[in-house]
Amino acid sequence: MEKNNLIKKEDVEYLANLARISLTEDEKEDLVKELGKIIEYVSQLSKVETKVTTGDISITNVFREDKVKNSTNTEEMISGAPDKEDNFFKVPRII
Amino acid sequence: MEEYEIIIGLEVHVELLTDSKMFCGCSTKFGAPPNSHICPVCAGFPGVLPVINRKAVELALKTATAFNCKISPFSRFARKHYFYPDLPKNYQISQYEEPLAIEGVLLVDNRNIRIRRIHLEEDAGKLIHPEDSRSFSLVDLNRSGVPLIEIVTEPDVRSASEAEKFLAILKRILEYLEVSDCNMEEGSLRCDANISVRRYGDTNFGVKTEIKNMNSFRAVRKALEYEARRQIACLKEGRTLRQETRLWNENLQITEEMRRKEEAQDYRYFPEPDLPPLIFDNKIIEEINLKVGELPFQRKGRFIKEYNLSDYDAEVLTSKKDIADYFESCVEKGGKPKIVANWIMGDLTALLKAKKKDIGHSPVSPEYLVQIISMIEDGKITGVVAKMVLQECFNTGISPEKIVSERDLLQIEDGETINNIVEETITENADAVQDYKNGKEQALSFLIGQIMRKTKGKANPAVVRNKLQEYLNKKR
Numbered sequence A: 001m002e003k004n005n006l007i008k009k010e011d012v013e014y015l016a017n018l019a020r021i022s023l024t025e026d027e028k029e030d031l032v033k034e035l036g037k038i039i040e041y042v043s044q045l046s047k048v049e050t051k052v053t054t055g056d057i058s059i060t061n062v063f064r065e066d067k068v069k070n071s072t073n074t075e076e077m078i079s080g081a082p083d084k085e086d087n088f089f090k091v092p093r094i095i
Numbered sequence B: 001m002e003e004y005e006i007i008i009g010l011e012v013h014v015e016l017l018t019d020s021k022m023f024c025g026c027s028t029k030f031g032a033p034p035n036s037h038i039c040p041v042c043a044g045f046p047g048v049l050p051v052i053n054r055k056a057v058e059l060a061l062k063t064a065t066a067f068n069c070k071i072s073p074f075s076r077f078a079r080k081h082y083f084y085p086d087l088p089k090n091y092q093i094s095q096y097e098e099p100l101a102i103e104g105v106l107l108v109d110n111r112n113i114r115i116r117r118i119h120l121e122e123d124a125g126k127l128i129h130p131e132d133s134r135s136f137s138l139v140d141l142n143r144s145g146v147p148l149i150e151i152v153t154e155p156d157v158r159s160a161s162e163a164e165k166f167l168a169i170l171k172r173i174l175e176y177l178e179v180s181d182c183n184m185e186e187g188s189l190r191c192d193a194n195i196s197v198r199r200y201g202d203t204n205f206g207v208k209t210e211i212k213n214m215n216s217f218r219a220v221r222k223a224l225e226y227e228a229r230r231q232i233a234c235l236k237e238g239r240t241l242r243q244e245t246r247l248w249n250e251n252l253q254i255t256e257e258m259r260r261k262e263e264a265q266d267y268r269y270f271p272e273p274d275l276p277p278l279i280f281d282n283k284i285i286e287e288i289n290l291k292v293g294e295l296p297f298q299r300k301g302r303f304i305k306e307y308n309l310s311d312y313d314a315e316v317l318t319s320k321k322d323i324a325d326y327f328e329s330c331v332e333k334g335g336k337p338k339i340v341a342n343w344i345m346g347d348l349t350a351l352l353k354a355k356k357k358d359i360g361h362s363p364v365s366p367e368y369l370v371q372i373i374s375m376i377e378d379g380k381i382t383g384v385v386a387k388m389v390l391q392e393c394f395n396t397g398i399s400p401e402k403i404v405s406e407r408d409l410l411q412i413e414d415g416e417t418i419n420n421i422v423e424e425t426i427t428e429n430a431d432a433v434q435d436y437k438n439g440k441e442q443a444l445s446f447l448i449g450q451i452m453r454k455t456k457g458k459a460n461p462a463v464v465r466n467k468l469q470e471y472l473n474k475k476r
């Protein structure tokens, strides 16, 4: 059923778990195929001869000086949060 | 217990003494109202771009140099992914395969503790779990994005007390270089430890546990002592240890198993595409070497030997590099070491503290302090006047010599002038004179005080005392 074995169903489930998304069985099947294709496509790159192995390094050492700038207004910053209390972001309890 | 060897590795997180955060201009000041020091960058809003704080990199390089690390010619930031409400981007900008520095060493009581790596990263926010609520937590992102260095040792530490000593030395160096204030209560220094035990002679490591939640150096020692005992007891009973994370419970003085995660952590590190890599050539490394120079322990030893200072004075003067530099600059300009030390540790420090300035920005330059000291030594001004001049110089930045000449502060030593003042004072304070004659010695100090007040501290106190005693005894 799976034409290639670059991506298995367990891989999709593992990734979905890491990304905190839930998938239906159909969606998993689809993703096995789609992600497999993407991996296969990208893996062609490894056949290309190249010296650069770690991305663009034509720009290096870009710094800003250690100067304090005004922060953004607290109300504005938390205005988009799904939930808030006083000046805090409010989230479901995790411990 | 002696048949087991204890193996400890430490992981120390230190908040750097920068004014602004690692990747944005928000303030790092501790204790601000919740979420008042945040912006789209450090709150992880989409589409923002981080820019590296130069000072943070410089402080990390200084630390690496002080710990004898190799500074990587090429280093880079990486994203470390995990979900937690105190991490707004869902990844932390850290370093992974290409840390800033590797392979250092720190000497602790004649034993080398190797440093595996030192890298830069950003701090996370703070979670507050209200006592009265089981259903929600509150998030304050003021700390999110504050620059940190992580210092990781090799498993070279061999006892709990050695771990404590290592931390004390590390703290001394970081404070000296003003890399961090190392305040454990405010969380600017945090330490986790890996610990395992093995029979002496074994070459393989035993199963290790990771200990967290230690809030003081003492707690680190206590936790590691406890954990070593626990592991050894476990092995002696023939049980096997589990690799796990344990939390130090300060109230019960024990380590407790932390709730285990169902799956192994997978941080999916990859190079941070928003930040160009860092490249340090020999010239930069040489510059940092020069800036760091002698370390506090060597310098303290030298101060004791070269300047004949007490252990205490040398310790205080080498608590920070700037103070030690200021002191040596004064001595170079001709100040007597012990006298310079007293002025720095006394009046100057008090003035700096009151104005919240550091000695590197003192309006009283080493040259000015030495001027004041020389004027006392040459008998031009009294000690009382000198203190006034220091304060005036501190507040205005005007040179002490100019202050003294313009404000007519030269010492009064002339016998006749002092005689007149003594006479005048005695006539005005008949009661005190009577007290003295009745044997009250304190009356003498009172009269001297009156004279000093009249002369605004300018009268030579020794001459005043002599004249006064002469006068009073004559009249007795």
Ligand SMILES: [Zn+2]
Pocket (backbone or CB within 6 Å): A071, B021, B024, B025, B026, B037, B038, B039, B040, B041, B042, B043, B145
């Ligand atoms: Zn910010």
